[in-house]
Amino acid sequence: MTSTFTGNHGLQIEEPLIFELDTPGLSGTDWPEASTETSYLNGLERVQIGLPGLSEPMVVRHYTRLSQKNYSIDTGLYPLGSCTMKHNPRLNEKVARFFGDLHPLQPVTTLQGALAVIHSLAEWLTRLTGMAGVALSPAAGAHGELCGIMAIRKALEARNEHRPIILVPESAHGTNPATAAACGFQVRTIPAAEDGRVDLPALLSQINDEVAGIMLTNPNTCGLFERDIIDIAEAIHKAGAYFYCDGANFNAIVGKTRPADLGIDCMHINLHKTFSTPHGGGGPGSGPVVLSERLIQYAPLPYVIRTEKGFDLIESYDQAPASLGRIKGFHGQMGMLTRALAFMMSHGRDGLKQVAEDAVLNANYILARLKDHLSPAFVGSCMHEALFDDTFLDETKVSTLDFAKAMIDQGYHPMTMYFPLVVSGALLMEPTESESKRSLDEFCDTLIHLAQQAKSGNTELFIQAPQLAPRRRLDETRAARHPKLRWVKEVKV
Numbered sequence: 001m002t003s004t005f006t007g008n009h010g011l012q013i014e015e016p017l018i019f020e021l022d023t024p025g026l027s028g029t030d031w032p033e034a035s036t037e038t039s040y041l042n043g044l045e046r047v048q049i050g051l052p053g054l055s056e057p058m059v060v061r062h063y064t065r066l067s068q069k070n071y072s073i074d075t076g077l078y079p080l081g082s083c084t085m086k087h088n089p090r091l092n093e094k095v096a097r098f099f100g101d102l103h104p105l106q107p108v109t110t111l112q113g114a115l116a117v118i119h120s121l122a123e124w125l126t127r128l129t130g131m132a133g134v135a136l137s138p139a140a141g142a143h144g145e146l147c148g149i150m151a152i153r154k155a156l157e158a159r160n161e162h163r164p165i166i167l168v169p170e171s172a173h174g175t176n177p178a179t180a181a182a183c184g185f186q187v188r189t190i191p192a193a194e195d196g197r198v199d200l201p202a203l204l205s206q207i208n209d210e211v212a213g214i215m216l217t218n219p220n221t222c223g224l225f226e227r228d229i230i231d232i233a234e235a236i237h238k239a240g241a242y243f244y245c246d247g248a249n250f251n252a253i254v255g256k257t258r259p260a261d262l263g264i265d266c267m268h269i270n271l272h273k274t275f276s277t278p279h280g281g282g283g284p285g286s287g288p289v290v291l292s293e294r295l296i297q298y299a300p301l302p303y304v305i306r307t308e309k310g311f312d313l314i315e316s317y318d319q320a321p322a323s324l325g326r327i328k329g330f331h332g333q334m335g336m337l338t339r340a341l342a343f344m345m346s347h348g349r350d351g352l353k354q355v356a357e358d359a360v361l362n363a364n365y366i367l368a369r370l371k372d373h374l375s376p377a378f379v380g381s382c383m384h385e386a387l388f389d390d391t392f393l394d395e396t397k398v399s400t401l402d403f404a405k406a407m408i409d410q411g412y413h414p415m416t417m418y419f420p421l422v423v424s425g426a427l428l429m430e431p432t433e434s435e436s437k438r439s440l441d442e443f444c445d446t447l448i449h450l451a452q453q454a455k456s457g458n459t460e461l462f463i464q465a466p467q468l469a470p471r472r473r474l475d476e477t478r479a480a481r482h483p484k485l486r487w488v489k490e491v492k493v
């Protein structure tokens with residue numbers, strides 16, 4: 001392969017591990033000869049610990065090359081649906097570092113600024129959601145789910161009721177059933193209707209006094225608004241159960257709709273999806289949980305309150321006897337709380353509303369441009385992400401996986417594949433609000449080109465892909481099951 005549609009070429013510099021670059025004795029600094037005396041080391045002996053020897057430029061080149069192997073939102077459009085890889089304004093990074101020198105165990109009188117930030121963020125989140133309060137300590141969306149379901153479990157205990165079942169729609173993110181099961185509930189799956197939303201009659205038939213609650217995502221993971229949400233909330237409440245909403249997709253409705261008005265009892269918000277903060281690759285995350293009047297007393301410790309003398313912390317059961325306890329050391333991810341507040345304040349209320357509108361507009365632009373070339377999973381418009389199935393690849397011998405791999409050769413990170421599971425060979429694309437029309441057009445042109453190539457029988461382009469990446473197709477399952485976490489020097493014989 002010599003040319004590509006985009007003109008992009010994968011980066012193919014082979015970069016060994018830094019240990020494999022070792023030249024024993026080489027160093028970027030002239031160290032004095034190490035003393036061999038053990039007396040002042042309290043009898044301990046110096047040993048070689050096997051650090052590799054490299055000059056400074058070798059180290060710089062090694063790490064710079066590694067950094068260039070990363071695909072990131074700073075290098076290109078990152079269409080991963082459900083993950084919401086959005087631009088993180090640089091201002092937020094600067095502001096997040098203001099609190100880097102504080103320690104959470106300092107006396108609260110010396111932490112007033114930090115507590116003011118936490119308190120102010122809590123106000124923004126409760127205002128935007130219409131809820132009674134918010135727990136800011138959960139460290140990720142999944143952790144927020146745990147917090148919310150623990151609050152529901154507490155509330156049921158207080159009512160002295162045994163309700164073993166949590167209802168979860170089949171399009172849900174895997175963390176939903178996992179959370180319910182981790183909290184000791186049985187998961188009952190609710191099928192999806194033809195239009196990608198919860199099958200309301202099927203749901204209603206499952207609601208009874210054994211049900212503790214429902215975990216519903218809205219907009220759901222098919223990128224669709226659950227139209228029946230008010231009916232669902234009413235039916236759930238009438239049965240004495242609780243309504244947990246997975247708010248990972250809050251970025252599609254922020255400033256437009258308040259979860260409280262939809263009848264939600266608790267909902268986590270992924271700050272790293274809705275209110276900036278770069279994520280992926282394992283961290284950091286932050287999953288505040290907003291709680292209704294019915295659940296607020298079970299909120300985890302600690303939390304910040306405002307008194308006449310300034311800000312203070314509620315940290316013990318004496319002050320909050322119904323609390324579900326601590327679920328995280330200290331107050332959560334301070335850097336992320338700060339980034340989120342900076343994001344909100346710089347956008348303002350009108351700006352946040354526009355974030356939701358532009359995210360939905362961009363996704364619908366992609367859907368409209370691709371709908372005659374790929375195959376939309378559902379009829380009609382979408383919310384913040386556009387979902388396609390693999391019927392456009394029928395009779396092409398190209399699979400969703402092959403199609404995604406071919407995108408890498410064109411310089412794009414693939415979209416989310418094979419999720420949600422309710423759609424065959426799913427391709428889920430989420431552009432976010434900050435992509436320009438130009439970048440959306442380049443992306444759509446590329447996908448249209450690839451779809452045409454697949455349909456015209458150019459299978460090689462896909463089956464061989466990626467050809468221009470530093471690595472081709474890896475055995476991802478084996479990598480996950482048998483990770484090599486330690487470098488062991490090969491002994492030459």
Ligand SMILES: *Cc1c(COP(=O)(O)O)cnc(C)c1O
Pocket residue numbers: 082083140141142143173175217221246248249270285286287
């Ligand atoms: C991302 C996501 C989660 C999990 O959030 P984490 O922060 O990754 O733990 C849960 N539900 C949905 C719908 C999501 O998109």
